[in-house]
Amino acid sequence: MDNLTHGLVGALIGQAGLKRRTGLAMPALIFGANLPDIDAGCVVWGTESLAMRRGLTHGPIALVLLPLALAGFLWWFDRWQASRGTRPEERLKVHFGWLFALAFLACLTHPALDWMNVYGIRLLEPFSYRWFHGDVLFIIDVWLWVMMGIGLILSLRREKRGGNWRAPARAAIAGALAYIGVNAGITHWHEARATLTEPFPETVIAAPVPIKFWHRNILASRGSGDWIASDWSGREFGYGYRYPAGTRCHLPDARHASANRPDVAAFLFWSQAPFALRNPDGGVTVYDARFFFGPTRGNFMVELPDTPCIPLR
Incomplete structure (x- = not known):
């Protein structure tokens, strides 16, 4: 805090x-x-x-x-x-x-x-x-x-x-x-509800939002770096992909990606919800789903320009 x-x-x-x-x-x-x-x-x-x-x-x-x-x-x-x-x-x-x-x-x-x-x-x-x-x-x-x-x-x-x-x-x-x-109690309710809702994720993070303490931003993973999110406003429950079509990639191998890159090693050590998106100019950028939306997006990411994007389907 x-x-x-x-x-x-x-x-x-x-x-x-x-x-x-x-x-x-x-x-x-x-x-x-x-x-x-x-x-x-x-x-x-x-x-x-x-x-x-x-x-x-x-x-x-x-x-x-x-x-x-x-x-x-x-x-x-x-x-x-x-x-x-x-x-x-x-x-x-x-x-x-x-x-x-x-x-x-x-x-x-x-x-x-x-x-x-x-x-x-x-x-x-x-x-x-x-x-x-x-x-x-x-x-x-x-x-x-x-x-x-x-x-x-x-x-x-x-x-x-x-x-x-x-x-x-x-x-x-x-x-x-x-x-x-x-x-x-609000967090527990949201996480339990998300777990029992299609596509039945393996991991759920119910992230509190500013001011509106009764709302949660639902982040859910189905494995392999496949993180999806609900609407930040919390008005509607359910998952909606918030990334441009065709840009999601498999999460790069941690050992290979962090070789000679202490910033990447630190990011992957810290991140609890890492996922990768394809860069327009090639390579990938790894983000953390907890801080992807809003003003914190640019503060929690590492770019891997030489790592090819393996499409996540």
Whole structure:
């Protein structure tokens, strides 16, 4: 998910009452909720970064070491301020154990949220490089923003006025969990329906869409890189080929295609729904069906100009 969502989750956990456990609890929660995304800098490698993102820093070892490092820094920062005479008097006493526990809890919410969109996460790296994706929420969910944002604002206002500031935050967390549960049910219903509908696909991905959380873009595979899709609007159920006639090709052999092409190797390692289309000037382009339609199309593809198109019928 986006970093605003991660930050709101950390802030709400604090406003639900846990920020009173130790000084600097809110930085531990908010930064901890975003900490696994320190791998974002790898995007400078372009397509090759697909094999680097949402992997090692989102895995079990990092989810322990990153909160430990954050807690250590905050503990040091508190003492550094005290030595300079700049430590705020109203700050609670800092407990390293609680700092680590809160940062660890916040860190755990990060992969949980990242799992909920179609991009996915390598949850077990470095022990396993398998991708996991729940297809529950769109990567930027404005309804979560609104729900959690209102809860956070109300909580902060009540705290300032001396009221029960924990209740709005807890209500927002409960509402967000209920919303996620509803979306999980919608995804499951769409995937089950698609599986039982002709041409009875082997694999189904019900991809959430922006704003209209009740809609899903159905991506279905009948094997051999043959991915088909339903209408993005979700008004009609059923499959409709969305590619120009005669352009679909068999997926190239992964070993041959990625030889001396680290960008192709990274793309095929990352892609959960790869398929190939013939280029007008020869060769093929490999796309991922999850990001083929809309503005993301040009960001998730690799061109293979020397690979012939073997027509897919």
